[in-house]
Amino acid sequence: MFTFLRNPSLLFIIVSLPVPVVTDNLALLVIDVQNCFLPTGTLPVTEGDLVIPIINEIRQNYDNLFSLVVFSQDWHCDDHISFASQHNGKNPYDTTVLHYNSTGNLCESTCDAQYNITQVLWPDHCIKNTADAKFASNITRKISDVVVQKGYHCKIDSYSAFFDNGEFSQTELNTKLKEKNVDTVIIVGLALDYCVYYTAKDAKKLGYKVYVVQDATRAVANATSIDALHDMKERGVHIVQSSQMPDLMEKLTSSGNIPQCFHLIWYIAAFVISRRLAFF
Numbered sequence: 001m002f003t004f005l006r007n008p009s010l011l012f013i014i015v016s017l018p019v020p021v022v023t024d025n026l027a028l029l030v031i032d033v034q035n036c037f038l039p040t041g042t043l044p045v046t047e048g049d050l051v052i053p054i055i056n057e058i059r060q061n062y063d064n065l066f067s068l069v070v071f072s073q074d075w076h077c078d079d080h081i082s083f084a085s086q087h088n089g090k091n092p093y094d095t096t097v098l099h100y101n102s103t104g105n106l107c108e109s110t111c112d113a114q115y116n117i118t119q120v121l122w123p124d125h126c127i128k129n130t131a132d133a134k135f136a137s138n139i140t141r142k143i144s145d146v147v148v149q150k151g152y153h154c155k156i157d158s159y160s161a162f163f164d165n166g167e168f169s170q171t172e173l174n175t176k177l178k179e180k181n182v183d184t185v186i187i188v189g190l191a192l193d194y195c196v197y198y199t200a201k202d203a204k205k206l207g208y209k210v211y212v213v214q215d216a217t218r219a220v221a222n223a224t225s226i227d228a229l230h231d232m233k234e235r236g237v238h239i240v241q242s243s244q245m246p247d248l249m250e251k252l253t254s255s256g257n258i259p260q261c262f263h264l265i266w267y268i269a270a271f272v273i274s275r276r277l278a279f280f
């Protein structure tokens with residue numbers, strides 16, 4: 001009945017079919033693509049809207065290769081500490097130093113300042129439950145996408161989608177990625193020199209392989225984006241362009257990921273096994 005099993009070539013094909021494929025487990029992190037950061041929003045990023053078609057195309061081409069797609073959302077109290085309007089005599093884009101005590105509470109009057117954090121003061125932006133804080137209407141979103149809000153503590157800012165700027169608390173992002181065994185994150189969105197940069201740094205610190213698709217981001221300012229790009233590269237964050245996505249996704253998700261010599265060894269082993277089985 002199983003006489004076909006005596007044919008070594010047939011056996012070879014059967015045995016060698018399940019070539020082990022080691023693939024990266026990918027997540028796409030879409031950072032803060034919200035109305036507030038588009039050119040018509042309250043904290044406009046120049047050309048911020050131009051990231052939308054690029055991110056939509058990445059999803060159209062590769063959605064089935066992502067274990068998880070996450071949208072982060074800047075989500076502030078209306079009197080958030082990062083707003084220039086909350087600091088007497090300050091204008092948007094000025095900076096100030098915020099002092100926090102050892103338990104991460106803002107020092108409002110006298111207190112033992114353990115953490116001194118330089119804060120850029122922004123126009124009032126992305127106030128929770130407003131139209132301004134909504135995701136861009138024309139960015140592709142799916143029911144399976146995960147939304148991670150950040151910046152909802154009124155007294156501390158949060159550029160990164162993982163931790164607030166004092167690293168006093170963390171969002172659920174790392175847990176969500178771990179649940180899906182993600183080991184590699186591809187980051188896109190706004191703005192390159194703040195929230196994309198801090199998210200990439202934290203992802204790297206947490207042990208992920210990190211890719212930032214540069215043309216799927218825009219920056220608040222040139223000078224800060226040059227520094228951010230330099231620092232990310234130094235930390236081992238890969239900066240790529242969307243035109244490199246076909247090659248990158250092939251490399252990360254196919255057998256191109258394991259050395260060719262391993263393939264060869266596997267096929268030789270399969271050949272030997274199939275010859276031996278054929279002699280039963």
Ligand SMILES: *[C@@H]1O[C@H](CO)[C@@H](O)[C@H](O)[C@H]1NC(C)=O
Binds near residue numbers: 038
């Ligand atoms: C998406 O909508 C924003 C405004 O909400 C607009 O500025 C932008 O051009 C639109 N982009 C696309 C690709 O439709």
Ligand SMILES: *[C@@H]1O[C@H](CO)[C@@H](O)[C@H](O)[C@H]1NC(C)=O
Binds near residue numbers: 106
């Ligand atoms: C930090 O500040 C908070 C709020 O003012 C206060 O309740 C807390 O006791 C302070 N912690 C320390 C260690 O001083």
Ligand SMILES: *[C@@H]1O[C@H](CO)[C@@H](O)[C@H](O)[C@H]1NC(C)=O
Binds near residue numbers: 099113114115116
């Ligand atoms: C933070 O700033 C305060 C006030 O300027 C200073 O007294 C304190 O030593 C600083 N703390 C640290 C850890 O740098």
Ligand SMILES: *[C@@H]1O[C@H](CO)[C@@H](O)[C@H](O)[C@H]1NC(C)=O
Binds near residue numbers: 222
């Ligand atoms: C930023 O740099 C680009 C190219 O390097 C240049 O075209 C643009 O004018 C610069 N923008 C600002 C605000 O300096």
Ligand SMILES: [Zn+2]
Binds near residue numbers: 074075125151
């Ligand atoms: Zn913000």
